[in-house]
Amino acid sequence: MTGNIFTANSRNRIVLAPGAMMGHDTTLTPQAVLQGYELENNFTVPPTVTLTVEPGVTLMGHNVELRVQGDLQALGTAGQPITFTSVTDSGGGQWAGLVFDGGTGHLRHATVRYGGWAWNSAGILSNITVQNVLTGEVRLENCQVRNSQNAIYT
Numbered sequence: 540m541t542g543n544i545f546t547a548n549s550r551n552r553i554v555l556a557p558g559a560m561m562g563h564d565t566t567l568t569p570q571a572v573l574q575g576y577e578l579e580n581n582f583t584v585p586p587t588v589t590l591t592v593e594p595g596v597t598l599m600g601h602n603v604e605l606r607v608q609g610d611l612q613a614l615g616t617a618g619q620p621i622t623f624t625s626v627t628d629s630g631g632g633q634w635a636g637l638v639f640d641g642g643t644g645h646l647r648h649a650t651v652r653y654g655g656w657a658w659n660s661a662g663i664l665s666n667i668t669v670q671n672v673l674t675g676e677v678r679l680e681n682c683q684v685r686n687s688q689n690a691i692y693t
Contacts, residue, residue, distance in 0.1 A: 540570065554577045561585055575596065577600065578603045581606065598622070602656050607637065607644055611646070619648075625656075646682050
């Protein structure tokens, strides 16, 4: 999906159902006037799959988590950061955050906020949880992790 314009809708969002586009490597690109991509329910990046989030994209969820068992590449820029947040984008504990469960990732110029809703699949209240990463790494550079019960739990 590239070059689309979203206007005059009740919400200018693309809603991703669980597993949408996860049979292969996928890239979420910015779209004109798009508020962001919304996770409809818990969403998993499976092993061997890479989800790339391009600069300027917002990914949001309500009472859900983004679970990474494959690879998450979210390389924003200072002028076009990437945001992971709740649907209402207004306070802590509104979604379960990012859970790297054996998967790897690289976040640069990204903000992860308002996580820590209930317990994520790792049993943690956090914006970012890292567990079972035995090979590879989860790297954060020039990121903001804020407004959660626990910012990062490893």
